[in-house]
Amino acid sequence: MQYDSAAGLPVGAGPGLRDIVSEAAGFPRLIRTIVRNLIEAWPAEVYREGLVEARFIGRRTVFVSDPVLIRSLLVDQAALLGREEFLTRSLSPVLGKGILTSDGERWRHQRRIATPVFRHDRIRAFVPAMRAVATETRTRWAAKGPAQVDMLSEMMRTTFDIIVATMMSGESGLETARFGRAMNTYLDQATWKMALSLLGAPAWTPHPGSVRGAAAARYLRGTISRAIASRRASGRCGDDLLGLMLQAHDPETGEGMPDASLVDNLLTFIAAGHETTAIVLAWTFWLLSEHPEVEARVLTEIGAACQPGQGPNLEALTYTRQVVMEVMRLYPPAPLIVRKTLSEVRLGSTRIPAGRSVHVPVYAVHRHARLWAQPERFDPGRFDPARSAGRDRYAYLPFGAGPRVCIGMNFALTECLAILAELLPAFRAVRAAPSRPETRFKVTLRPHGGVTMTLSPRGQPAP
Ligand code: HEM
Structure with missing residues (x-):
């Protein structure tokens, strides 16, 4: 694709709050759009073109949909990019300056320490804990009998319990349910912080849920601080995520992570890790129920991968993995990657000034008309190695790309397979509504109103 602008993009300061209000004559309208669904405000060209410059939520914004330019931006020129303030401002009250919300040397130092913790062999060691939590979900479902459930809530509970079990195994004093509610309370109101920050309003501006959000942030940070202190006091490290992080060192400087950064990052792993994975799983159940032939193939594969006395060999679930990848193409839980240019960036012959x-x-990249045949169609075969060989790596970015690629990618994929392998053979989930749930951008891309499905144990007729 060629999307060159010989003249380059004009250089100019971003608008202030007053400009935006007069320009759009509609602060309430803008804020409604952001809080309702930011994606609806994208220009239609992002689904058809490679490089689009538009005024978006009152500020000049460059949208990059061309895989070649995405690589150039996120990989080759990554050092020229920083975090957008609206992201850091909405998440920092709870995540501090952890890996997700920091930049520069502070980010590099933390990323170097945490990267080995997410190595493949470490993740493999977490599989029994993942399976044990999935078994609890199966037992809970079995106790319900045939029932209607919100699959999103079911999966949120399962992935939350998994992140807590793998991070702080056996930590006494952690009230899991209360902790989960506080995390959701915080994230639910974070979209308001994002909206106000995008519109240039000061950080202290009150908004719906702000008092509850601040209380939730205090509770979450206090709880994790106490868990770290108690682990240190016990003199044992343990081989869960907390233990591994306590022992980890920056390979360049030899320094470990101070407790304040540990709090930031453990909360980051919980916030970044559980809802995203739950969304993928909820959509997987829904799409399998729409496509019984795909579901049958997945069940056969799981059955064939079973090992005596253990769960299925997850490495053998190649088709199931393709299904999960296709689900993330259609419904990427992180639907938008945002950056601010710290200095001039070049995309093809287009120059993008600092501060943009x-x-x-x-x-949109995942549904781009020029990148995918019949982009709206659910077709896990797209990820068959034979069919995907010629595809540009940067046409598919559920975990981002470049140095800031998701650190938990293998954790999430392994977790999805472990949960599906445990639950799918035991239960049939049938969609309980005629059409797919709408999606809304709420920091992640959530199915709006949940994912209502009817569960019945396999071998029994659906109710
Ligand atoms: C299906 C599940 C997941 C999806 C779709 C996902 C997606 C993403 C994406 C797109 C990014 C890059 C954001 C950017 O470039 O601005 C990211 C970053 C990150 N993710 Fe994930 N993630 C998932 C699961 C997890 C899990 C399980 C963890 C941890 C246990 C995790 C921890 C992180 C962290 C710490 C970052 C920041 C990395 C950095 O800036 O260096 N994620 N994730």
């Missing part, structure tokens, strides 16, 4: 917002609209 640059967005990679992942949801």
